[in-house]
Amino acid sequence: MRSIFITGGAGFIGSSAAEFFAKKKWDVYILDNLSRKGTRINLNRIKDKIKKFYLEDIKNYKKLNLILKKIKPDVIIHAAGQVAVTKSIVSPREDFNDNILGTLNLLEVIRNNKLKCKLIYTSTNKVYGNLNYLKLKKNKDRYFFKNLKKGVNEEFNLDFHSPYGCSKGAADQYVNDYSRIYNIDGYVLRQSCVYGTNQFGIEDQGWVSWFIIASIFKKKFKVYGDGKQVRDILYIDDLNNLYYKIALNKKKLTTNRIFNVGGGNKFSLSLLGLFKILKKEYGLKLKYSFRSERKGDQKIFISDNSKISKIFNWSPKVDPIKGTRILINWVIKNKKKVNSIL
Numbered sequence: 011m012r013s014i015f016i017t018g019g020a021g022f023i024g025s026s027a028a029e030f031f032a033k034k035k036w037d038v039y040i041l042d043n044l045s046r047k048g049t050r051i052n053l054n055r056i057k058d059k060i061k062k063f064y065l066e067d068i069k070n071y072k073k074l075n076l077i078l079k080k081i082k083p084d085v086i087i088h089a090a091g092q093v094a095v096t097k098s099i100v101s102p103r104e105d106f107n108d109n110i111l112g113t114l115n116l117l118e119v120i121r122n123n124k125l126k127c128k129l130i131y132t133s134t135n136k137v138y139g140n141l142n143y144l145k146l147k148k149n150k151d152r153y154f155f156k157n158l159k160k161g162v163n164e165e166f167n168l169d170f171h172s173p174y175g176c177s178k179g180a181a182d183q184y185v186n187d188y189s190r191i192y193n194i195d196g197y198v199l200r201q202s203c204v205y206g207t208n209q210f211g212i213e214d215q216g217w218v219s220w221f222i223i224a225s226i227f228k229k230k231f232k233v234y235g236d237g238k239q240v241r242d243i244l245y246i247d248d249l250n251n252l253y254y255k256i257a258l259n260k261k262k263l264t265t266n267r268i269f270n271v272g273g274g275n276k277f278s279l280s281l282l283g284l285f286k287i288l289k290k291e292y293g294l295k296l297k298y299s300f301r302s303e304r305k306g307d308q309k310i311f312i313s314d315n316s317k318i319s320k321i322f323n324w325s326p327k328v329d330p331i332k333g334t335r336i337l338i339n340w341v342i343k344n345k346k347k348v349n350s351i352l
């Protein structure tokens with residue numbers, strides 16, 4: 011029986027991965043400090059499917075060390091951390107400790123115990139900064155890159171904006187360098203916007219989910235900027251399929267452990283584009299007002315998935331119409347749960 015250890019395993023991505031691997035008959039161990047709203051709901055959903063839940067904090071090296079020494083998992087997905095740019099600006103030290111210290115602790119446990127496991131790190135497109143040097147075009151709904159056909163690839167310069175950008179970016183580099191120096195089988199996935207069922211999106215993070223929840227609950231919401239900002243959105247099932255492919259991959263990569271991972275060009279969408287879908291396809295009524303643009307926000311980010319697609323034979327399958335439909339139905343079916351975190 012293969013085993014997987016997931017930090018942040020009661021969060022959106024972590025709990026979905028836990029459920030996915032449990033279905034594949036892996037022994038699943040998760041750790042979470044339950045700091046995010048909605049994590050208890052997620053935990054209830056998965057607790058009977060997993061081997062063990064550890065209520066711990068990744069900042070606690072000693073505890074993390076004891077746990078991992080015992081489990082010796084085949085794969086670790088590191089998804090715990092502070093996740094919102096806005097929060098990182100208010101509390102940069104907490105953000106630093108959760109994202110940098112937490113990641114360093116995990117790497118040190120792997121190194122000190124010579125654990126032979128794969129490590130998948132959930133990095134972010136934010137490591138590329140606001141990309142305001144790229145030429146853009148726009149129409150009434152969205153921005154486009156003027157000259158970039160496939161989107162942003164891994165060769166783009168790192169340019170950390172916001173404490174969150176710095177802490178995720180630093181952890182991204184630590185994972186890459188520990189893999190190089192200490193021969194750890196690490197994979198850094200620079201994920202774009204991930205969305206799906208069991209995501210309790212809030213104004214600060216998880217925009218697709220947040221706008222859908224706000225629309226269904228008839229809540230007024232704010233749009234920062236002109237609403238034409240574009241992201242490539244990745245449905246959670248597609249991400250889990252990728253994690254699984256990496257988990258099963260036998261050939262250890264010696265270089266090139268960093269990958270951009272998103273919905274890609276085909277699944278890119280602006281905020282106004284999402285609103286159109288919500289109104290046209292689902293008849294939802296939206297109440298929103300505009301505010302000034304958030305500092306450091308990218309006008310457009312689209313991942314060039316070429317590298318990950320080539321090495322892992324992976325590409326996203328769930329388009330935004332299908333993905334939003336699944337999410338809308340989930341919110342409607344789980345109104346009570348969703349309302350409890352609003």
Ligand SMILES: NC(=O)c1ccc[n+]([C@@H]2O[C@H](COP(=O)([O-])OP(=O)(O)OC[C@H]3O[C@@H](n4cnc5c(N)ncnc54)[C@H](O)[C@@H]3O)[C@@H](O)[C@H]2O)c1
Pocket residue numbers: 017018019020021022023024041042043044045046049066067068069088089090091092093108112132133134135178200201202203204205216
């Ligand atoms: N959702 C996205 O679109 C997206 C995109 C790029 C990267 N990421 C990264 O993926 C990871 C998971 O994101 P998510 O969307 O599932 O967010 P989430 O908030 O649902 O999950 C994070 C989990 O980590 C836990 N946590 C936070 N600090 C902790 C600590 N010190 N010790 C133990 N647990 C702690 C939280 O309770 C939560 O359950 C994050 O690291 C995030 O930066 C997410």
